[in-house]
Amino acid sequence: MQNFDVVVIGSGPGGYVAAIRSAQLGFKTAIIEREALGGVCLNVGCIPSKAMITATHLLHKAQHDFKTMGLNIKGGIDVDMKTLVNWKQSVCDKMSGGVNQLLKGNSVTIIKGNAEFKNSKELTVKSSTGTDTIAAKYFIVATGSRPIEIPGFPFDEKNICSSTGALAFDEIPKRVVVIGGGYIGLEISSYLRKLGTEVTVIEANSSLLAGVVDPECAQVVTRKAEKAGIIIKYGAKAKGQKKVKDGFEVTAEINGKDEVFKADKILVTVGRRPNGDQANLKAAGIAVDERGFIKVDAQRRTNVSNIFAIGDICGQPMLAHKASHEGVMVAEILSGANRVYDAKTVPAVVFTDPEIAAAGMTEAECRAKGYNDLLISKFPFAANGRAVSMSETDGFVKMIADKKTHVLLGVHIVGPEASNLISEAVLAIEMGARLEDLALSIHPHPTLGETMMEAAEATLGHAIHIIQKPLAKSGKSAHA
Known part of the structure; x- marks a missing residue:
């Protein structure tokens, strides 16, 4: 039997982060992974999809924008799909290898195999070399989720x-x-x-x-x-x-x-379903709800006091960055920190064409929470010099604020680099910023980031680079 202070089950964006932070705080830590380090996100989810999206975005630019710019390609562009997929896999392998180095560099013991609880203090790990028993003072369950399969469409991952x-x-x-x-x-x-x-x-x-x-x-x-x-x-x-x-x-x-x-x-x-039916959670006495999510409190502690759960397995939103945040938090709670999960907003990004990114509440959510007097406006990317120079002018930055206080309640972006722009909105919302805080902060020119400043100005009713009517007394959009 091997004994540890902290054992993390699952090495996705929640699990490996929790293990690294635990080790940094002085805990003897192990992480158990049955497949590739980095979990779904790094190997078959977030990272490979973004690699393919990036490659095809460049292809589309070459096919549709280059000629307009005077960049003439003789003949067509041949896509070697096998090479493209191999390149995508090399990106994943680099990321997974990086996780391996980080874990080893922080003296985290990596255990390969499938984990199943025996009780609240022990579990077994089955691998090709046999079965081992692992004991720990604390366990962090980060076993994630899997795609939902519907009747009549059994996955074979080929057709x-x-x-x-x-x-x-x-x-x-x-x-x-x-x-x-x-x-x-x-x-x-x-x-x-x-x-x-x-x-x-x-x-x-x-x-x-x-x-x-x-x-x-x-x-x-x-x-x-x-x-x-x-x-x-x-x-x-x-x-x-x-x-x-x-x-x-x-x-x-x-x-x-x-x-x-x-x-x-x-x-x-x-959609995806949580892996609440795996790892023999019942043997440890861990409570799971009817949807398969592990029940946790604000510290991500389960009903079993020495077992925590983070990431997709413990509820919405099922996003990698939320899991990572919880992983750090739980490790610090184990070390005695007085922390709870109290994020004002978890940003969400959709890597479509164009990208969508959001932080805070939608208009409907604001009104449902009692914010009935709102300031709402949009600033289009078509009025942004950097977007025009990129030939990517679809979309806008939309801001929602409380009319009485001007406190920012929600930011919704659709357009180029929305995924990178949204972080400013996250910080603003977490800090309780007002529209003036964004509007009066000098943003560099020419950048896409200027749209954040300009959207704040538009929501206040005095945009410079678009023509808008004075804000209505009702506080509705100036672009009604």
Whole structure:
């Protein structure tokens, strides 16, 4: 039997961060991983998808913008899919290897295998070399989540794929049917369409990204997706699929009638489910709710006092950066710090074309919380010099503030580099900043970041680089 102070189960963005911070604080720490270090995010999720999105974005620029700029390419651009996928994998391997070095550099013991609790103080790890017993004073469960599989569409990751299989195609598929118009489905649809794939999205709701992002932001992405040739079927429910001579036929019910769509590959992206049915949590007495999430308090402590849970396994939002934040927090709580999870906002990013990023509340959420008198306005990227010079002018920065105090309540961005711009909004919201704090902070020119300052000015009613009417007394958008 091996004994540790802290044992972390799962090496994703929550787990490896928790292990490193625990070791830094002087705990004898081990981390258990059954697959690749870095978990889903680094190996089959966030990182590989962004690599593919980046590559195809460059391809699209070369095909559509270069000629306008006077950059003439003789002949077409040939895509070597196997090389592209190998490059994507090299990115993942570098990131996973980096995690390995960080863990070893902080004297964290890495244990490969599948962990299962025996009781609240011990677990077993099964691997190809046998079974070991591990004991610890504290456990941190960071076992994450997995794609939801729907009836009639069993994953084989070759023809019927989750995001994992869709990021590993060794050749460009001619036709893909995507079931689910959420952020994962749309990110992959975007990169496949730029490779020339015919993409059909089957979405059960009446709009894309419903309830996920600001509706106006979603509209910009939807328009561009449709302009790019992505076919979107709303109010559609996938019923089944069958193999035919030239691929697959996917049947979906739309407005009470069945429609059939041809596909070479089928991608199912209807969400993710927590791995609450794994690691034999019951043996440790850990309470799990009906959806599979581990029940935790504000310190991420489970009902078993020496066991904590972080990341996807303990609830929404199921985002890597939230897991990392919790990992540091729990390690510091174990060392005696008086901390709780009290983030005002967890930013969310959708890497579509253009990107969407959000921090704080939507207008509907503000009103639901009693903020009925709001200042709301937008600043378009079309009025930003850097965006124009990049030939990426779709979208805007939208700000929502309390009219009485001017305190910033929400920022919603759709446009180039939205993922990088949103961090300023996160800091502003966490600090309780007012619109004036952003508007009076000098932003460098020419940059995309200027849109944050200009959006704040627009919300205050005195934008410089757009023409706007005076703000209405009701506090509604100046661009009504």
